[in-house]
Amino acid sequence: MEKVGILIEFKDDKIKKTNYGVITLARQQGCELYALVLNGNAAACKEQLQQYGIKKIIDIASKEGPLQWHPVKWARAVVAAMDHFGINTLCGLTSAQGKELLPRIAADLDAPLVMDCTDVVLNERAAKKSQFSGKTVATIKVNGNHFIFGIRPNAIEKQPDPCEAEVIPFQTTVDKEALVVKEIKLQTHTGIDLTEADIIISGGRGMQKPENFAILFECAQVIGAAVGASRAAVDAGWAPHSMQVGQTGATVSPKVYIACGISGSVQHFAGMKTAGLIVAVNTDPEANITKNCDYYIVADLFEIVPILSRQLKLVVGENQLT
Ligand SMILES: Cc1cc2nc3c(=O)[nH]c(=O)nc-3n(C[C@H](O)[C@H](O)[C@H](O)COP(=O)(O)OP(=O)(O)OC[C@H]3O[C@@H](n4cnc5c(N)ncnc54)[C@H](O)[C@@H]3O)c2cc1C
Numbered sequence: 001m002e003k004v005g006i007l008i009e010f011k012d013d014k015i016k017k018t019n020y021g022v023i024t025l026a027r028q029q030g031c032e033l034y035a036l037v038l039n040g041n042a043a044a045c046k047e048q049l050q051q052y053g054i055k056k057i058i059d060i061a062s063k064e065g066p067l068q069w070h071p072v073k074w075a076r077a078v079v080a081a082m083d084h085f086g087i088n089t090l091c092g093l094t095s096a097q098g099k100e101l102l103p104r105i106a107a108d109l110d111a112p113l114v115m116d117c118t119d120v121v122l123n124e125r126a127a128k129k130s131q132f133s134g135k136t137v138a139t140i141k142v143n144g145n146h147f148i149f150g151i152r153p154n155a156i157e158k159q160p161d162p163c164e165a166e167v168i169p170f171q172t173t174v175d176k177e178a179l180v181v182k183e184i185k186l187q188t189h190t191g192i193d194l195t196e197a198d199i200i201i202s203g204g205r206g207m208q209k210p211e212n213f214a215i216l217f218e219c220a221q222v223i224g225a226a227v228g229a230s231r232a233a234v235d236a237g238w239a240p241h242s243m244q245v246g247q248t249g250a251t252v253s254p255k256v257y258i259a260c261g262i263s264g265s266v267q268h269f270a271g272m273k274t275a276g277l278i279v280a281v282n283t284d285p286e287a288n289i290t291k292n293c294d295y296y297i298v299a300d301l302f303e304i305v306p307i308l309s310r311q312l313k314l315v316v317g318e319n320q321l322t
Helices: 018-027 046-050 071-085 096-109 210-223 231-235 266-272 288-292 301-321
Strands: 003-007 032-037 056-062 089-093 113-117 119-121 126-131 136-141 147-151 166-172 199-203 226-229 256-260 277-282 295-298
Touching: 003 018, 003 071, 003 096, 018 032, 018 089, 018 147, 032 071, 056 071, 071 096, 071 166, 089 096, 096 113, 096 147, 113 119, 113 126, 199 210, 210 226, 210 301, 226 231, 256 266, 256 301, 277 288, 277 301
Parallel strands: 003 032, 003 089, 032 056, 056 166, 089 147, 113 147, 199 226, 199 256, 256 277, 277 295
Antiparallel strands: 119 126, 126 136
16 A cells, blocks of 8 residues: 655644645545654644544654754655655645745655645546646646655545544654754734635725725634735735735635635636635626636625625624524
């Protein structure tokens, strides 16, 4: 049975739920799964990981204890664990951290790497990913002794399959590195992580000014959504880059994407095309986004969004009562 390593990612010491989609992908293909945990939280996350069919959790640490975040050291530690446990294939998330780590691991192993996969057939070494701003889907087949795949967050639906997991400690030697992480500055981020969100409500140039994003945050709070932005809104300084969706921003795959005052450029679509349901609010009945959305509301967003928030509040309130 093929041994597949799953690089587990955390946010604020909690497992990112998008890991479960990656685990589901590999588990459904009959692979022997090894969850690789590097932040010292292996024992604490046993309960959650075993719900998704993980039987082996590798607690990777140095002789001195848990490894502090350091892309080069973490990459080497993962390579050492893969070597020790005979793992040939590694799957992780195409997230900010995944983009730091997976290419380094691939380089250390001289292994082929495919990032932003929306599907992978592991025994055929074949990955699907969208190309040219989402215009085509490519199937990429790779050869080699090791294989590294970065999966697009939320691209695969998570499905539980409970089992009993064991935590296996693995110690590795960490060399001194020329690259030193002196400081980690976390950007203050309001609410839910874009790539983790099931629902995203985004604003574009139609928002007109930064204060107007407040109506999106209000609506987002009602339904537990994350707030995104188009590049036009980010370039205007109305929202931070961490909120940008698109080719040069975050690639997201929520269940629902609500675009407010966004025209639907190819570059914006490149980042949200795989959303389950796309709703657009735009005053222009012929905006490009009409061609690619499921529901289109031709109206002023400043009228529609507050109504949407009010109506959703009622629905959410009723559901809480029942
Ligand atoms: C290399 C490259 C990379 C890029 N990367 C990205 C990227 O990652 N993400 C991204 O988004 N863009 C990206 N862009 C920019 C992209 O081409 C567009 O310029 C951008 O997406 C436009 O943003 P927008 O839809 O908010 O603005 P616009 O195209 O100006 O659209 C604004 C829309 O708001 C509507 N509107 C105005 N007022 C209201 C109102 N009151 N109510 C409802 N609707 C209203 C208008 O009808 C219009 O359709 C990139 C471009 C390049 C060249």
